[in-house]
Amino acid sequence: MENKKGKLFVYAGASGVGKGTIMKELLKRNKNIKLSVSATTRGPREGEVHGREYFFVTKEKFEEMIKDNGFLEHAQYCDNYYGTPKAYVDEQLNKGYNVFLEIELQGAQNVLKMRPDAVSIFILPPSVEELERRLRDRGTETEEAIVTRLSQAKVEMENAKMYKYTVVNDDLEKAIEEVLEIVRNEAQ
Numbered sequence: 001m002e003n004k005k006g007k008l009f010v011y012a013g014a015s016g017v018g019k020g021t022i023m024k025e026l027l028k029r030n031k032n033i034k035l036s037v038s039a040t041t042r043g044p045r046e047g048e049v050h051g052r053e054y055f056f057v058t059k060e061k062f063e064e065m066i067k068d069n070g071f072l073e074h075a076q077y078c079d080n081y082y083g084t085p086k087a088y089v090d091e092q093l094n095k096g097y098n099v100f101l102e103i104e105l106q107g108a109q110n111v112l113k114m115r116p117d118a119v120s121i122f123i124l125p126p127s128v129e130e131l132e133r134r135l136r137d138r139g140t141e142t143e144e145a146i147v148t149r150l151s152q153a154k155v156e157m158e159n160a161k162m163y164k165y166t167v168v169n170d171d172l173e174k175a176i177e178e179v180l181e182i183v184r185n186e187a188q
């Protein structure tokens with residue numbers, strides 16, 4: 001009998017909202033979820049590992065991958081390129097896994113156009129003030145990058161309506177459970 005294909009999830013939210021923290025728990029608690037590892041031209045943050053958080057590549061290498069049609073989607077965000085390698089996503093979906101794409105607005109719009117069966121989830125902060133506090137407390141970005149990311153965050157949040165589901169990350173445990181519930185309902 002042929003395996004049932006997995007579901008594709010577009011998972012987005014402003015920088016600093018806690019997407020990554022929620023994602024780590026989703027992967028621990030639901031072994032049927034796989035996270036697509038993107039390629040990026042931004043430099044690694046402390047603790048980030050090539051092939052785990054991202055494939056860190058040069059601009060030249062990234063452009064070569066675009067030319068070779070290696071991306072499902074790619075976008076520019078705050079002066080860097082980010083893209084979803086196509087092969088891994090299709091491979092995991094074919095194996096029956098539910099695949100999460102943790103991507104920004106432009107990429108999300110493109111994927112939803114190309115794959116209308118994808119389920120979209122947007123993580124919201126309790127407030128913009130709280131988002132700013134979290135982004136500063138994280139301490140991974142320069143002041144200049146924080147300002148750019150906050151203005152980008154506002155654009156992303158104004159577009160929250162385009163996602164099928166929005167989850168407010170006020171209480172972390174509640175947010176994780178809400179996303180897991182969405183996966184259970186959608187990936188039957």
Ligand code: 5GP
Pocket residue numbers: 012013014015038039042073074075077082083084085102103104105106107108
């Ligand atoms: P960060 O630099 O904070 O890791 O990521 C910046 C933004 O790029 C986040 O919103 C993240 O979800 C998004 N992003 C990461 N990988 C991809 C990708 O492959 N494609 C697109 N379009 N966005 C991505």
